[in-house]
Amino acid sequence: xxxxxxxxxxxxxxxxxxxxxxxxxxxxxxxxxxxxxxxxxxxxxxxxxxxxxxxxxxxxxxxxxxxxxxxxxxxxxxxxxxxxxxxxxxxxxxxxxxxxxxxxxxxxxxxxxxxxxxxxxxxxxxxxxxxxxxxxxxxxxxxxxxxxxxxxxxxxxxxxxxxxxxxxxxxxxxxxxxxxxxxxxxxxxxxxxxxxxxxxxxxxxxxxxxxxxxxxxxxxxxxxxxxxxxxxxxxxxxxxxxxxxxxxxxxxxxxxxxxxxxxxxxxxxxxxxxxxxxxxxxxxxxxxxxxxxxxxxxxxxxxxxxxxxxxxxxxxxxxxxxxxxxxxxxxxxxxxxxxxxxxxxxxxxxxxxxxxxxxxxxxxxxxxxxxxxxxxxxxxxxxxxxxxxxxxxxxxxxxxxxxxxxxxxxxxxxxxxxxxxx
Amino acid sequence: xxxxxxxxxxxxxxxxxxxxxxxxxxxxxxxxxxxxxxxxxxxxxxxxxxxxxxxxxxxxxxxxxxxxxxxxxxxxxxxxxxxxxxxxxx
Numbered sequence: 101x102x103x104x105x106x107x108x109x110x111x112x113x114x115x116x117x118x119x120x121x122x123x124x125x126x127x128x129x130x131x132x133x134x135x136x137x138x139x140x141x142x143x144x145x146x147x148x149x150x151x152x153x154x155x156x157x158x159x160x161x162x163x164x165x166x167x168x169x170x171x172x173x174x175x176x177x178x179x180x181x182x183x184x185x186x187x188x189x190x191x192x193x194x195x196x197x198x199x200x201x202x203x204x205x206x207x208x209x210x211x212x213x214x215x216x217x218x219x220x221x222x223x224x225x226x227x228x229x230x231x232x233x234x235x236x237x238x239x240x241x242x243x244x245x246x247x248x249x250x251x252x253x254x255x256x257x258x259x260x261x262x263x264x265x266x267x268x269x270x271x272x273x274x275x276x277x278x279x280x281x282x283x284x285x286x287x288x289x290x291x292x293x294x295x296x297x298x299x300x301x302x303x304x305x306x307x308x309x310x311x312x313x314x315x316x317x318x319x320x321x322x323x324x325x326x327x328x329x330x331x332x333x334x335x336x337x338x339x340x341x342x343x344x345x346x347x348x349x350x351x352x353x354x355x356x357x358x359x360x361x362x363x364x365x366x367x368x369x370x371x372x373x374x375x376x377x378x379x380x381x382x383x384x385x386x387x388x389x390x391x392x393x394x395x396x397x398x399x400x401x402x403x404x405x406x407x408x409x410x411x412x413x414x415x416x417x418x419x420x421x422x423x424x425x426x427x428x429x430x431x432x433x434x435x436x437x438x439x440x441x442x443x444x445x446x447x448x449x450x451x452x453x454x455x456x457x458x459x460x461x462x463x464x465x466x467x468x469x470x471x472x473x474x475x476x477x478x479x480x481x482x483x484x485x486x487x488x489x490x491x492x493x494x495x496x497x498x499x500x501x502x503x504x505x506x507x508x509x510x511x512x513x514x515x516x517x518x519x520x521x522x
Numbered sequence: 523x524x525x526x527x528x529x530x531x532x533x534x535x536x537x538x539x540x541x542x543x544x545x546x547x548x549x550x551x552x553x554x555x556x557x558x559x560x561x562x563x564x565x566x567x568x569x570x571x572x573x574x575x576x577x578x579x580x581x582x583x584x585x586x587x588x589x590x591x592x593x594x595x596x597x598x599x600x601x602x603x604x605x606x607x608x609x610x611x612x
Contacts, residue, residue, distance in 0.1 A: 119577065131607040133531040134566065136577040138609040240611050294611035295581070301610075302530040311610045346612015396576070401589055414586070416609045419576060 110174040111148050115139040115315055118420070126172075128232050128307060130314040138416070139315045141172040149363050154334060157365075164220055164323035170359060171224055171323070172316045178230040179252045180223025182212050184323050188331035191484070193450040198470055202481045204337070205447070206328050208488065209455050214251045214275065215489035216244035216456075217324055217349070222309055224320035226252040229307035236261060236306040240297040242290050242345065242409045243272030244456075244488050249309055250281035261306065263293050269408060271492045289403060291414045310346075318348045325356035328483055329366050336360070336369050338480030339430075341376045341466045343458045343487055344386050345410040347421030350377050353485075354424040376474065377425050377432040378465030380407035380440060380457075386415055389422045390432035406437045406496040407457040409488060431474040435464030441500055443467065444490060454490035462486065524552060524597050527604040532567075535560045549580060550593035552603060567605060577608040 115124040119137025130139055148169045160166035164184025165177060187207045195203035208217040222245070229237050238261040239249045246262045253260035262276055266285035277283050286293045301311040309317045329336055336357050342350045354375055360366045379387045382405025385397050400413035415421070425432060435443065444460035447453050455463075462485050469475045475482060490497075507513040523543040528536050536542055544559065546552035557564040569575050573593075580587045581604040587595045597603065 131531055131577070131609050133534075136531065136566075136575055136607050136609070138577065290611070295579070295604075295606055298529075298606055298610045308610075310612060314610065348612045399586060399588060401586075412612060414579070414608070416612050 110172075111144045111169050112172050112174070113142045113144050116142045128229075128234065128312045130312050138420075141315050141319050143170065143172075145359070145362060152363060152365070154330075154365060157330065164223065164320070164327070167323055167326045170319075170326070170356075172319045173224060173227045174231055177223055177227040179226045179256045180213075180219060183219045183223045184211075185327055186211055188328055188483075189451060189453065191451050194447065194484075195482075197446065197450055198467065199477060200470065200475070200482055201478050204328075204332070204481055204483045205451060205453060205486055206324065206331075206483055207453055207486050208324065209453060209459065209486050209490065213255075214244070214247040215492065216248065217321065217487040218244045218248035219252075220323050221245075221317045221320035222248040222252045225249075225307070225309035225313045225317035226256055226258070228313055228316040229258070229309075230256060232307065234305075234307035235259075236304075237309060238262065238297070238300070238306045239309045240264075240290070240294045240311070241276075242411060243268050243276075243492065244409055245310065246272060246276040246281075246283070247492075250276045250279035250283075253281065254279040263297055263300075265290050265293055269493055269495055271494070275492065289401075290412050291399070294412075294414075318352060321349045321352035322356035322359070324349070324485070324487075325353040326360065329357065329360050332481060334366050335481075336366050336373045337483045338369075338371070339374045339376060339469075339475050340483040340485060341378055341462050341469065341475075342485045343410055343462045344377045344379050344421055345412040345415065345458075347377075347386050347415045347417030349485075349487070350375060351417055351420045351424045354428060372428055374430040374474070375425055375428040376430040376465065376469055377421060378462045379410055379432075379434050380405040380461045381434045381436040382407070383411045383413055384434035385413060386418050386421045387432040387434040389418060390425055395419065395422070406440055406493075407461045409456060409458045409493070410461060431469060431472070433465035433468035433472070435461060435468060437496065439464040439467070441496055444497070445500075447484075447486070448490070453486060455486040456488035456490050456493040457496060458488050459484075459486040459490070523599055524601045524603055526552065526556065527602065529605050529607055531607065532563060532605065535563045535566070546597060548591075548593065548597055549582060549587055549595045549603065552597055553593070579606045579608045580604070581606065 117132035383403030397418035403411035440460035
């Protein structure tokens, strides 16, 4: 058991519009009613700074809730009590292949309970839904969020309604239906699903984790970055490469590192952590904003490519993602499908980590950034963000990986095969 | 007259109506016409320079107007225009 109790009060002051600064009370709202800007959770950092120290955090259980004061729920979490504190793996074999001195893999492929970083955001969102007295939870998803929402809703005893594009990977559909969720396949792209959910959320009063609960939900992502800083021995990396779909995670990584610095939990590094964004070439609206030095999102109408979990053509956080990346001195890259699959294999073969296609995007982007000179050999710790599990996205590998070699059950059969090995 | 679907944050200006109608040959003209019916609504949809705000999406018959001609997108009487907050998902 922990020696220091988790916080008993909330440090959330309310919600604030990121565009115009207008303040709102804590409520299931996500959009500024004046300017349509995104609402952000506002914290009382002065009060948090008085109670949250390295020693306090280290005394708590190995879960994301060790940073409870920096997460927007008002009491103990109703679900996901065991979520978080996934391994940060020192990846020396991968580093050698990449020609870098120090590489780490933050491995949310083994996130509890549904094997992606979405467990973090949903633990916050469903706990928050219960605090608000919401009876049904819902989401628009490319798969991982569907799994996480359905599982946590089941654990909380709440019904869930999950809307997905109709052509998702089978593993992601099965991994949602199993929890008793009502799953609705929408004939359209993720962006069509998302728009539909915006209209449903306004009408039915459900808690859509990534629509009307979005300000709270998105904060859960910060725990991914807090853990990286703590696991690196209370320091910030030189570089981090982050996959982008809607772009929320990359902004929250920037926010989390900034908060740790502001609270004195890490020393300000000599050079700011460079935050790099990764998308697949088949759907890269945010990467293109960076590469083309453009502030406005140009939506991708028909996303293609193997990285379906990142296939958001009209990313809500596109504007702020670019701002986070550029402001950190980072850059962006968009590997193609062949590079994505090759990177998935490289990570698996060097480190024994089977990441989903999005992990291949991240590592594939890192390889491009190394070649481009944006990531240098001796810059310091480079973190590769793995946010989902390869068991869920096996389709693009079926034709690429060697098939098992077939033999009869006799030793002579094996001997004959072995004799052909080079 | 074209039909315009109003998102929740703007319904205080339309007396709670989810759908309204307005006259105009383009999306931009429709918004100007909306403003005469519901004063104050234009500045909520467009910024000071007259462009659609960064976090507002407008769809003409389910097509994002950024794939069409933005505010110059032509509108017919049978068309349905939707104004949808951009912040969602991901």
